[in-house]
Amino acid sequence: MFDTSPRLDCAGRLLRLDRTRVMGIVNVTPDSFSDGGEHASAEAAIAHGLRLVEEGADLLDVGGESTRPGSQGVPVEEELRRVIPVIEGLAARAAVPISIDTSKPEVMRAAVAAGAGMINDICALEREGALDAAAALGVPVVLMHMRGEPRSMQEAPHYDDVVAEVHRYLADRIFAAELAGIPRARLVVDPGFGFGKDNDHNLALLAQLERLTELGVPVLAGISRKRTIGALTGRDVPAERVAGSVAAHLLAAQRGARIVRVHDVAATVDALKVWEAVAAVPAPRRD
Numbered sequence: 368m369f370d371t372s373p374r375l376d377c378a379g380r381l382l383r384l385d386r387t388r389v390m391g392i393v394n395v396t397p398d399s400f401s402d403g404g405e406h407a408s409a410e411a412a413i414a415h416g417l418r419l420v421e422e423g424a425d426l427l428d429v430g431g432e433s434t435r436p437g438s439q440g441v442p443v444e445e446e447l448r449r450v451i452p453v454i455e456g457l458a459a460r461a462a463v464p465i466s467i468d469t470s471k472p473e474v475m476r477a478a479v480a481a482g483a484g485m486i487n488d489i490c491a492l493e494r495e496g497a498l499d500a501a502a503a504l505g506v507p508v509v510l511m512h513m514r515g516e517p518r519s520m521q522e523a524p525h526y527d528d529v530v531a532e533v534h535r536y537l538a539d540r541i542f543a544a545e546l547a548g549i550p551r552a553r554l555v556v557d558p559g560f561g562f563g564k565d566n567d568h569n570l571a572l573l574a575q576l577e578r579l580t581e582l583g584v585p586v587l588a589g590i591s592r593k594r595t596i597g598a599l600t601g602r603d604v605p606a607e608r609v610a611g612s613v614a615a616h617l618l619a620a621q622r623g624a625r626i627v628r629v630h631d632v633a634a635t636v637d638a639l640k641v642w643e644a645v646a647a648v649p650a651p652r653r654d
C-alpha cells in the first residue's frame with residue numbers, strides 16, 4: 368500500500384504529514400513571552416532543542432526575535448548572531464528538520480545555508496526580498512497570518528469575519544508564493560493565533576480551523592502558552608499553561624492541523640498518541 372499522505376522535503380529531511388506532527392520551539396532570545404532568556408546562549412539552545420527531540424519533537428523551530436505583542440524587533444546582525452550557531456549545532460546533532468522562524472530574507476538565506484530545512488515566516492513572505500529568497504532556497508515555507516505588526520497588533524484588532532478574512536489572506540499569499548515559483552507542495556498555512564487577534568478571534572479560528580484545510584495545503588497551529596490560554600484558564604504565568612495548551616492543540620489536530628508548534632513537547636506528544644489511538648478504532652458496523 369503506497370503512503371499517499373503529504374510530506375515536506377526539508378532540504379533532504381522528510382517530514383511526513385501522515386499524522387499531526389509536533390514542532391518544538393527553540394527561542395534564542397532574551398525576551399520571548401514564555402521562555403525568554405532560558406536558552407539565550409547557543410549551547411543552552413542546542414541542548415534544549417536536543418531535549419525536545421528526545422521528548423518526541425518531529426521538527427524544531429529556531430527563532431532569534433521575539434514577536435510577542437509590543438516587541439520592537441531585532442536588527443538582522445543580532446538575529447543572525449543568535450540563530451546561526453544554534454541551527455548549525457542542531458543540524459549536525461539532531462536528525463529532525465530544523466525550521467527558521469524569521470521574516471528577514473537575509474536570515475532565511477543564512478539559516479538554510481547553515482542547515483535549516485524550512486522557513487517559518489510570521490509575515491507570510493511579505494517583507495521585501497522574502498518571496499524571491501524563499502523561492503530560490505527551495506525549502507518548505509510556513510505562511511502565517513498577522514494583522515499589523517507585533518509592536519501594535521493587539522491594539523483593538525477588528526474583523527467582520529475573522530475566519531473568512533484569515534482564509535482569504537492565506538489564499539492570497541499562497542497565490543503570491545506560487546507566482547514567485549514556490550509550488551503548493553512546499554507551502555504550509557497558519558492562522559497566527561494571537562497575532563492581531565483577541566480571545567474571541569482566536570477561539571473562532573480554533574473552532575473553525577477545518578475551514579483552512581480547504582486551502583489545500585497543510586495547516587500549522589501555534590497556540591502554545593499564549594494569552595488566550597491564560598484568559599481561559601486564569602493561568603497568568605505562561606509556563607503554567609501546559610494543560611490548556613495541550614487541549615488547544617489536540618482540538619487543532621482534530622480540526623485538521625498537521626503541525627502544532629509547542630513549547631511542551633512531551634505532554635503534547637502523549638496527548639496526540641491517546642487521541643490517535645482512539646481515532647484509529649474502527650467505527651462499529653451498523654447493519
Ligand SMILES: Nc1nc2ncc(COP(=O)(O)OP(=O)(O)O)nc2c(=O)[nH]1
Binds near residue numbers: 392430
Ligand atoms: N508559524 C508560527 N510562528 C510563530 N512564531 C512565534 C510565535 C510566538 O510564540 P513564541 O515563539 O513562543 O514567543 P515569542 O514570539 O515571544 O518568542 N507564534 C508563532 C505561531 O503561532 N505560528
